[in-house]
Amino acid sequence: MDFDVIVIGGGPSGLMAAIAAAEKNKRVLLVEKGPKLGRKLILSGGGRCNVTNRKPADEIIKNIPGNGRFMYSPFAEFNNEDIIAFFEKLGVALKEEDHGRMFPVTDSARSVADAMISRLDKLKVKIYMKTPVKRVNYADGEVAGVTLTDGQDITARSVIIAVGGKSVPRTGSTGDGYAWAKAAGHTITELFPTEVPITSSEPFIKSKVLQGISLRDVALSVLNPKGKAIITHQMDMIFTHFGVSGPAALRCSQFVIQGLKKFAVPELTMTIDFFPDIAKGELEQQVMQLVKDNPKKATKNALKSLMQERMLLFLLERAEIDPDADCISVAQKKWQSFLETLKKFAFQVNGTLDFEKAFVTGGGVSVKEIVPKEMQSKLTPGLFFCGEILDINGYTGGYNITCALVTGRLAGVNAAIR
Structure with a gap:
């Protein structure tokens, strides 16, 4: 079975990546190993989902102590104001609270997740639930697709790894993506629990x-x-x-x-x-x-x-x-x-x-090996990364989800262009 883009992981960055790729009229497959999409999204902000922060870009970057400067380039393409416009277009009205934190007016993370999932439906994104990926396949130095744990091979010109880090493992973030990144020659910087x-x-x-x-x-x-x-x-x-x-x-x-x-x-x-x-x-x-x-x-x-x-x-x-x-x-x-x-x-x-109690994973795929405006691997064409698997970490207050949604958007758009 062939797709243009395969997105692995149905968290905030994976959902955003799949929407962005499908909006470019590409055949997109979203593969999620768990029983539900957006599990981490639903837990975020104490169940209210702090979707972004309205502070100026410089202020946001100051609140991302783990490689925040990397985000200057992505923010030039898609930023926090674009995130706000994206959700409002999906029918999710937002309100601003203290320190620039943006929440849905409903005070329910579920309304954010539901809006993104219904957008995937409209765009006819193919979704495989309860489907773990065994490995990402490479051929001639490029991405070739994925193999599922049931042995099925699926081909694609672009693969986006959006599986999260190791924090809150009950949502499915168990560090699966690091091995696939290493297989493509990527460096994984030392992992540690943060916001803990x-x-x-x-x-x-x-x-x-x-x-x-x-x-x-x-x-x-x-x-x-x-x-x-x-x-x-x-x-x-x-x-x-x-x-x-x-x-x-x-x-x-x-x-x-x-x-x-x-x-x-x-x-x-x-x-x-x-x-x-x-x-x-x-x-x-x-x-x-x-x-x-x-x-x-x-x-x-x-x-x-x-x-x-x-x-x-x-x-x-x-x-x-x-x-x-x-x-x-x-x-x-x-x-x-x-x-x-x-x-x-x-x-x-x-x-x-430990990671069980941490909100965020520090460390991850080295950002030195990623093209910042695209989220594409500098080492393996067709391989894209977004969200918490990257070595980027911010404080709580809407900064991590901002990074996840921005990197997800760029990964999806550029995977589709490829």
């Missing part, structure tokens, strides 16, 4: 004394062994029974993994600035004014306006201040120690959770 909670074996983590405490708008930093910040993210976070999670921690996670490896150390220091928008001197004045105004009050009562009680008690004890002692009885040296902690609460971390 961070682990720590600190006694206070193990004893769960802070478990469940959420912190709003704090500055979380990863330090190098010399104590200099590698990265800082000012967002919300939460203490867990294994370490730290929440938006700030997820964004710091890849820097923890890379730092442990780069510096060959078992642990790195992270710090929290509980009041990132208040200068140290000003914070000191505010705290000492509370102490001065309440000399006879227990420290925990005098300072209760600072933060939630469990966190405050922990920080007072860490500075060796008795929470029940009168403010006036606490030595100045101990107050200094407490103030230091408010601006720089340090703790050790030793890694992250």
Whole structure:
């Protein structure tokens, strides 16, 4: 059986690639090993599907720490505004939320997936479900088609690998595509889970004394062994029974993994600035004014306006201040120690959770071997890559799906042109 284009993988980038190729009046086959299309799409954005981000291209690229610069060229062809227009044309009205995040007005990821699947139907794309691909076939240095696990050979002039990375394996992203890329001579850069909670074996983590405490708008930093910040993210976070999670921690996670490896150390220091928008001197004045105004009050009562009680008690004890002692009885040296902690609460971390819990895969098919305006392999004509299999990774907030949809669009259009 012959097709012009075969797309392997029915996630966001695969669906977009199949639509783009079919819109060029090509015979397109979409092969998905699972029972449903768009499984990762349906889970994304907490089931609401954050389809893209409306920030300017430069801002979007700043939020793609893994090879974001590669995306300049693709964005010149198809960008976030084009994604918005694409969905609105499919009848999916979008709304903008905080930090430029774009969601369907329905607040349902299902409406996004359904619109894309119904577009595939209209374009008469042939779809094979529950059909694993055994290998991608090459002949004379070019793509020749695919062999399915049942032994069936299907030929095509263009094959698009859109099978995702290794994160959220329950959606079918189990890393199948890396072997097919290697067979075509591609380099796979080291894979690691990212946008993933961070682990720590600190006694206070193990004893769960802070478990469940959420912190709003704090500055979380990863330090190098010399104590200099590698990265800082000012967002919300939460203490867990294994370490730290929440938006700030997820964004710091890849820097923890890379730092442990780069510096060959078992642990790195992270710090929290509980009041990132208040200068140290000003914070000191505010705290000492509370102490001065309440000399006879227990420290925990005098300072209760600072933060939630469990966190405050922990920080007072860490500075060796008795929470029940009168403010006036606490030595100045101990107050200094407490103030230091408010601006720089340090703790050790030793890694992250695994791919099972990660939102995104770091590493993948080296972008140096891909033509950015086409998503075609520089090594094997007719082979295209899109989505998370590529060594591109962004923060959560619509950045990864933007990359998936943009690279999917370019792969589909150029596979069809070929």
